[in-house]
Amino acid sequence: MAKSKYEYVKQFERDYFLIPNTWLVIRIDGRGFHQFSDRHQFEKPNDRRALDLMNKCAEAVMIEIHDIILAYGQSDEFSFILKKECNLYGRREAKIISTIVSLFTSNYVFHWKKYFPDKELHYPPSFDGRAVQYPSDNNLRDYLSWRQADCHINNLYNTCFWALVHSGKTEAEAENTLRGTSSSDKNELLYSSFNINYNDLPEMYRKGSILIKQEVDFKALNQNEVEVIRKKNVVMITNVDIIRNKFWEEHPELKLSL
Amino acid sequence: MAKSKYEYVKQFERDYFLIPNTWLVIRIDGRGFHQFSDRHQFEKPNDRRALDLMNKCAEAVMIEIHDIILAYGQSDEFSFILKKECNLYGRREAKIISTIVSLFTSNYVFHWKKYFPDKELHYPPSFDGRAVQYPSDNNLRDYLSWRQADCHINNLYNTCFWALVHSGKTEAEAENTLRGTSSSDKNELLYSSFNINYNDLPEMYRKGSILIKQEVDFKALNQNEVEVIRKKNVVMITNVDIIRNKFWEEHPELKLSL
Amino acid sequence: MAKSKYEYVKQFERDYFLIPNTWLVIRIDGRGFHQFSDRHQFEKPNDRRALDLMNKCAEAVMIEIHDIILAYGQSDEFSFILKKECNLYGRREAKIISTIVSLFTSNYVFHWKKYFPDKELHYPPSFDGRAVQYPSDNNLRDYLSWRQADCHINNLYNTCFWALVHSGKTEAEAENTLRGTSSSDKNELLYSSFNINYNDLPEMYRKGSILIKQEVDFKALNQNEVEVIRKKNVVMITNVDIIRNKFWEEHPELKLSL
């Protein structure tokens, strides 16, 4: 049972190495989450507990993978930004993607009970993932702007759709009502028919979630049992606009040129 | 907040398509499972419950992904074989790898309690994955032989190592005792010092686990409430030799030339 | 002017390695050969000298690159088949493609005068190239059948087109006449209008050119000045059908299963 005569099969392995000095984005998406959210009766258009669970998973991934400097999430997707200088697994694509997808998934099941204490997890959910390389800071900002604009567009639509459905329309009727409407039509519909001022809805739903690392001070005892100030990285969650410059000006530690 | 001006960033996405008409192997590996098995006090050299959990996860993956015709597992790794004609996700590498890794991980956490009812899961485990393409049936059989020979070599070593440690040696002493020993030296050591006949140990530990799909008959009621025989695929687990021809001769449905 | 501080730029180089144990096809195509053939007044529909020059270049490539076992050419394209076991440049794609394209191009200009002794080369022609991997013998034969069927279809059309043009029609009129015609319509047109029996035309035009290597005996003097028989590889050109089995049965040295 000599292993050596079979080892030539290792020569068929191919690694694709992502280009150095590019921003790496790993985006993961829920597989079949339409059905998953139905089966687990997620609140519509947004289920706060489900979004908090997504954020918890993203935080765990960020703590484990040091090269991630920012994560952006909305609905059942999350994008992780690895810094340009990142040399994680020698920038081997399959290894980076599979590790991040696996960590995220594992945390989702692990932490489910904390976020849905009275709801059983009926079956194991799954995610898929992909990697994208962005050469310039501008490209990266445009990527994040794309995702946040997408969040806004989807959330405005979904808010209208579910308001119509909750008011008694069928899903088909709601779809018909919304077909061809502009953003301002939808804002108007929410206001006039449902007395909802869209801009008053929680920012988490309208903007998605941005996770960044921040250095904080904490008190600890040194070897001589004297209290000292130490520093550690913690993950901060915010739901602000990341399309305009303000956020980036306030976070020079992310080192993106404006 | 027009989404369209940012959508050019999609042009940076690159898909790598695996070559048609090749056997695809997706191999996943536990990340940091040495530490994970210590923390969860797995029995050494083999923890039956942990292996059964791995098999359960692989079974779930096989049921979800129809193109998988066989899976082979040992220790904290599993290899999934997708048939040559498979067109899953248009053979996009990242999508196939990430989906299988995610499904496996999700099931691992989900089913943990069933296999370790009295052991809490202390933290979420994770796996990484890779894809390999094998053009010929011979290449694929050699791949599987490589993994099964590897299983044997590792298990023989681990069986000796833990017998020595359980008998009172330190881990360093056990390593020293085994350095440079041949297979027959190790068999002899087990027999003379510990009265263990290696070949009597469970096949699951010596051969790993092979999962294949089989069509079985089952009784069902048709529209007219008459009992009829229907067919469905179930996953069968076996622990036999897959290096020699016998297994492949007994499974012509796998369509591997001998 | 220390070179070392800049050498990190080598890390940006990426090599794509073609999968082992697959047939490799390198296909090269003339760039802008419609214009090139006009400028150099190639005879239409086929210029024997131009085809002979293509074959001469392919022969030179085959002699230089030992792993090529067969080449197939038609019009301004040539396909080179490298055997499955080929490890040329470690199967690096860019290196293999660029070398073959360069050798072919270089020979085209170098040998031009021999094939067009009374025609000046007005400007340097160029070719592009690509690599394709075929896992099975069947896939490779289907590839070659595809190219030979393409040769037939194009040649039948071009033969009709140029017969019409040479008989006084404009190119637009010839195109109109042929629009929507079947193969048998075209055969009939050639026979009835131009008294051409398509099957009597030279096989080189109808089938393209197949180049293979054959071992031949030759006489040489050994160290003791005694005449001995030695063997060497020479390139043989033929214009036979390679879609049916006959050719492959007659060439078992190519080792393609039937």
Place this chain on the structure above:
Amino acid sequence: MAKSKYEYVKQFERDYFLIPNTWLVIRIDGRGFHQFSDRHQFEKPNDRRALDLMNKCAEAVMIEIHDIILAYGQSDEFSFILKKECNLYGRREAKIISTIVSLFTSNYVFHWKKYFPDKELHYPPSFDGRAVQYPSDNNLRDYLSWRQADCHINNLYNTCFWALVHSGKTEAEAENTLRGTSSSDKNELLYSSFNINYNDLPEMYRKGSILIKQEVDFKALNQNEVEVIRKKNVVMITNVDIIRNKFWEEHPELKLSL
């Protein structure tokens, strides 16, 4: 002879698309040019005619491929820089590499006679090529600095080596003399033994050749036969330092940040 049943083989074609918004470098290298230069008795350490021929070929490539903004050559290699926005062949790697290698090779044979009027070309030379992607302007400048530093190091060595050989040493003796010497040792050797001031040697040999495009005015007659000033791009050859900022400051049209 239906072509369609074989057309599935096109599905095996794989295109690798280079990442958008990166500088593309295509570097070509002479294959076996040590032997080629011996066979054609190139002057050592530098043959002016051979270098001029290389430059002529690069110029022809630049004129044909509009996206090339700069080319750098030394010895038997040339690097072509395609601008970041380049969308040539949709950025398909094999197509870009093979086209540039083929054009260069073709011009080399085509223009040989002009540069070596009294020297027959004994056999067709060939080149290979590769593509590299550089995300930032700095990376690109470092690439070019790497090649120019390499030119200097090789030329200093070769100048010493051939001075020693021309003075009567064997090649092995010359190698021994130079083993382990520093740059200043070599400068000193040239000066004291051969009365050569290295810095007085032609810049073309010490710096290599830089080709850029420049817009020039020329006089033409318009439709009304009136003389007008028109603009066209011409290729300029220079041999200056491109490691320091000066060159880049003088060429803002290249749009590299300093």
